[in-house]
Amino acid sequence: MKGKIALVTGGSRGIGRAIALKLAEAGCDVAILYAGREDAAKETVGLIEEKGVRALSLRCDVSDGAQANEAAKAVSEQLGAPDILVNNAGIVRDALAMRMTTEDFRAVLDTNLTGAFNMIHACLPIFIRRRSGRIVNISSVSGMMGNPGQANYSASKAGLIGLTKTIAREVASRGITVNAVAPGFIETDMTRGMSEAALKNGLSAVPMGRIGQPEDIANAVRFLAGDEAAYITGCVLKVDGGMYI
Ligand code: NDP
Numbered sequence: 172m173k174g175k176i177a178l179v180t181g182g183s184r185g186i187g188r189a190i191a192l193k194l195a196e197a198g199c200d201v202a203i204l205y206a207g208r209e210d211a212a213k214e215t216v217g218l219i220e221e222k223g224v225r226a227l228s229l230r231c232d233v234s235d236g237a238q239a240n241e242a243a244k245a246v247s248e249q250l251g252a253p254d255i256l257v258n259n260a261g262i263v264r265d266a267l268a269m270r271m272t273t274e275d276f277r278a279v280l281d282t283n284l285t286g287a288f289n290m291i292h293a294c295l296p297i298f299i300r301r302r303s304g305r306i307v308n309i310s311s312v313s314g315m316m317g318n319p320g321q322a323n324y325s326a327s328k329a330g331l332i333g334l335t336k337t338i339a340r341e342v343a344s345r346g347i348t349v350n351a352v353a354p355g356f357i358e359t360d361m362t363r364g365m366s367e368a369a370l371k372n373g374l375s376a377v378p379m380g381r382i383g384q385p386e387d388i389a390n391a392v393r394f395l396a397g398d399e400a401a402y403i404t405g406c407v408l409k410v411d412g413g414m415y416i
Contacts, residue, residue, distance in 0.1 A: 172194065172197040172198045172199050172396070172397055172398075173197075173198030173199075174198065174199075174200075175198070175199045175200070175254040175255060176199065176200050176201075176202070176246070176250055176251040176252065176253045176254050176255070177191070177194040177199040177200070177201045177202070177253065177254065177255040177256075177257065177396070178201075178202045178203075178204070178242075178243070178246055178253040178255065178256050178257070178290075178294065179191045179194070179201060179202070179203050179204070179257040179259055180203075180204045180231075180233050180257065180258055180259050180260035180286065180287075180290055181203075181204065181205065181206075181233075181259040181260030181261060182201070182202075182203025182204060182205065182212075182215060182228075182257075182259065183203055183205035183208050183211040183212040183214075183215050183228070184205075184208065184211045184215075184359070184360055185357075185359030185360055185361060185385055186259055186309065186354065186357060186359055186385045186388045186389070187203065187257075187259040187260070188203075188211075188215045188218070188385065189384075189385030189386050189388065189389040190257055190259060190385075190388065190389045190392045190393075191203050191215055191219055191226075192215075192218055192219060192222065192389070193386070193389035193390065193392065193393045194255065194257075194392075194393060194396065195218075195219045195222040195224045195226070196222050197393055197397070198224065199224060199254075199255065200224045200225040200226070200227075200250050200251065201219050201224065201225075201226055201227075202226070202227040202228070202229065202246040202249075202250050202253070203215055203216070203219075203226070203227070203228045203229075204228075204229050204230075204231040204233060204242055204260065205228060205229075205230060205231075206230070206231075206232060206260070207230065209230065212228040212230075213228065215228065216228045225250060227245075227246060227249055227250050229242050229245055229246070232282075232286075233258075233260050233282065233286030233287070233289055233290055234281040234282045234285055234286045234289070235289070236289045236292070236293075239286070239289035239290050239292070239293045240289075240292075240293045242290075242293070243290070243293035243294050243297070244293075247297065252297045252301070253294055253297060253304075254301075254303070254304060254305065255304070255305045255306075255307070255396045256290060256291065256294045256304070256305070256306045256307070257306075257307045257308075257309070257392055257396070258286070258287035258290055258291070258306070258307070258308045258309060258331075259309040260282060260283075260286055260287075261282060261283045261309065261327075261361075262278070262279055262282045262283065263279065263321070263324050263361060263364075264278055264279050264323060264324075265320045265321055265324065266320060267319065267320055268322040271322055271323060275323060276322065276323040276326075277323075278323075279323035279324055279326075279327050280323060280326065280327050280330070282327075283324070283327035283328065283330075283331065284326075284327040284330040284331055284334065287308050287331055287334060288334060291306060291334075291338055294306075295338075295342065295347075298342070298345070298347045299342065299345050299347070302345050302346040302347075303345075303346040303347065304342075304345075304346070304347040304348075305347070305348055305395065305396045305397075305400075306335075306338065306347065306348070306349040306350070307349075307350055307351070307352060307392050307395050307396055308331045308334065308335050308349070308350070308351045308352075309331075309351070309352055309354065309388070309392075310328045310329075310331040310332050310335070310351040310352065310353045310407065311324070311325075311328040311353055311354060311355075312353050312354070312355050312409060312411045312414050312415040313325045313328050314326075314327070314328025314329035314330070314331065314332060314353065315328075315329070315332070315353060315407070315409075315415055316414075316415045320369075328353075331351060332351055332353075332407055335349050335350060335351040335405065335407065336349075336405045339404045339405035340405065343404055343405075348395070348400065348401070348403060348404040349404055349405065350395045350400070350403060350404060350405065350406050350407070350408065351406070351407045351408070352388055352391045352392055352395065352407075352408050352410060353407050353408065353409045353410070353411065353415075354383065354387075354388050354410050354411060355377060355383060355409070355410065355411025355412055355414035355415070356370075356373050356374060356377060356382050356383060356411070356412075356414065357382065357383045357384065357385060357387070357388060358382045358383070358384055358385070359385060362382070376414055377411070377412040377413065377414045378412060378413035378414070378416070379412030379413055380412075381412065383410065383411070383412055387410050388410055390410075391408050391410045395408065
């Protein structure tokens with residue numbers, strides 16, 4: 172993957188950071204987008220550069236189409252036109268549906284689903300012109316099996332699977348693959364914010380009996396973004412310790 176340009180949304184922390192570092196290790200120059208945590212983004216850039224490749228971080232709210240377009244343009248100008256897009260940026264605003272506000276429903280859909288669409292929309296012309304490209308969307312088993320308290324999140328992650336399959340069909344003839352990775356419980360700030368009871372309950376549903384690490388997801392993304400996965404498109408790869416079988 173030497174010389175390839177990767178664009179990872181939500182690359183400042185957690186799973187996104189692990190993906191960025193894994194792609195950097197494989198030889199990619201990596202651009203990360205983040206929402207507001209500049210300190211974390213800077214740290215990730217330093218870690219990417221330690222792998223001997225180029226790095227760029229841009230503050231960009233992916234839920235805003237104009238910002239997504241500007242970010243894709245800035246990456247092309249400052250690092251090079253992207254070859255790989257990883258839609259990883261995501262948020263949670265958990266509450267039982269009875270108590271969930273429309274604002275919280277919409278905010279999660281806007282970032283997790285519309286954000287991915289915006290980035291795909293911004294990068295597709297580049298991939299189509301070049302007749303190659305890799306898109307990996309980070310979904311969740313929550314979108315496949317549902318999860319009480321996560322109506323907004325599960326809907327967004329299920330939507331990502333539909334988005335993945337549709338775009339895969341639309342651009343397969345152009346040498347572009349589009350796949351999704353569906354993590355189970357992974358140890359990041361997102362899960363560290365969960366209550367002890369919710370975490371315990373979640374883990375009890377994992378046959379392997381342990382929480383996953385961001386690197387587990389990064390390995391799957393690295394595979395789907397690489398040459399070995401050239402004939403794989405429209406697939407959803409679960410990385411969940413058997414949580415959803
Ligand atoms: P974190 O909360 O640790 O990190 C979220 C990242 O997304 C940060 O880099 C954050 O930027 C960025 N981000 C949030 N909103 C936006 C936005 N509007 N525009 C651009 N960037 C944004 O999350 P995880 O690493 O845990 O999760 C990464 C992905 O994996 C998410 O899509 C999540 O839904 C999915 N996932 C996670 C699981 C888990 O158990 N952790 C399980 C299943 C799926 P900043 O640092 O600036 O805030």
